[in-house]
Amino acid sequence: MAAPTRRITAAICTYERYDLLPGAIESALSQSLPSDAYEVIVVDNSPDPVRSGQEAAAFARHPNLSWYHEAKPGLSNARNVAARHAASPIVAYLDDDARADPVWLENIAACFDQYGPALKVVGGRIRPWWGAPRPAWLSDEMLGNVTVVDHGEERRLLGDGEWVAGANIAFRIDALRDVGWFDTSLGRTGGGASLLSAEETAVTDRIRALGGLVAYDPLAAVEHWVDPERLTQRWFRRRAAWQAVSDYLRDPKERFAKRDDAWLAVKSFLLQQNPADRTLRGLALEKSGASEFRWQVSAVYNAVTALLAGLDEHDDL
Structure with missing residues (x-):
């Protein structure tokens, strides 16, 4: 294999987004x-x-563009x-509707340098x-659904449960190769008809399972x-429903194990609705408050999870 000729590669994958x-x-x-x-x-x-x-x-x-x-x-x-075309050991992915800060790549590369070979993934x-305008019903806790990521002001290693997003994520290419690359059964295909996701989470999980570290750098920003x-x-x-599908495909055993809890969470939400809305209608009605809407979106996620895992409902005696 030829030696890398560049320090880092910025990769932009696109589908009919020639405006952005x-x-x-x-x-x-x-x-x-x-x-x-x-x-x-x-x-x-x-x-075309x-x-x-x-x-x-x-x-x-x-x-320097291909x-x-x-x-x-x-x-x-x-x-x-x-990643396979890259002439460097690191590939940094940028969404086609994002704008990278001028020091984006510099900080990603420096983060990999600081933590050494054990660091396999960096997100910014x-x-x-x-x-x-941001709607009043959109709480800070739901900003992750529109790919907002902010883990603070310090460059640091991330722990279990902390995540980075595909709009701004970098990998050592040998780490991607070692885990079999991105799973092509996950991720979006074509336009916006499907919101299937979790491909970067799945590959990061596999890298972590082999001992690879994941870091966050706030200055590697977009x-x-x-x-x-x-x-x-x-x-x-809709985003919540597709996230449930994505998470189930990524780890069906974990989602299956939580199906009863998921269904109980759905019933808890529906029982707090007006009697006429204790059906699928309750999962689709517009909500005025941020907390009520967040609860509804969580119920949608849990409903799809429970349906995928198989419901087992019984009449109360």
Whole structure:
């Protein structure tokens, strides 16, 4: 295997986001590292290779940028393609609707250097770039649903239960290779019809199981577009349902073990609703308060979990 020629690779995987994609690319090309120390790889999953080539031509003048049109759909597959093409030992993934701070790559690389070979994954702060005013019903506790990540002001190792997000996450490529790359059965395919996710969580879990460390660096930061279409209660309920599916696929034994607790949580929520709303209707009604809406979204997640695991309801005697 040839020796790496770059310190770090920024990878942007995209699907028909030509309105926002140029901003992501420009931010990746405007990093504080010397241009010969890093590269930018774009993997375009869009269905039209001619259009993809036309978009790529706008960036042809940048010697450290490579553009690949990948016909096989799926975010996980695109991420694997980017990692396999990388000419560096580290790949940092940036969403096509995000904007990286100028010191993004510099801090990711420094974090890997600080903690040494045992560190396999680094995630950074993700600030919201609001496409519309934040709704009053959207509590801080639910910001993770729109990929807001903030674990504080210090660079540090993360413990169990602490997570980083795919909009801003970096891996040692040998660690990805050792665990079999991203699972292509997880992650989104095509546009927004499916919200299947958890692919980066699944691969990080496998890396951790082999002893790899995960760190957070607040200065390795990006801004991430929050589409106005996501700032509706309908979208959050849908997001919760798909998260339940994603989590079940990632660890079915764990979800199965919690099916009774999940169903009890759903019943607890429904019993607090008006009698006419103690059906699926109660999981779909608009809520005015942040705490009530958060409880409803949790009930949606638990309902899907329980249904996937198999309900076993009995009449009370």
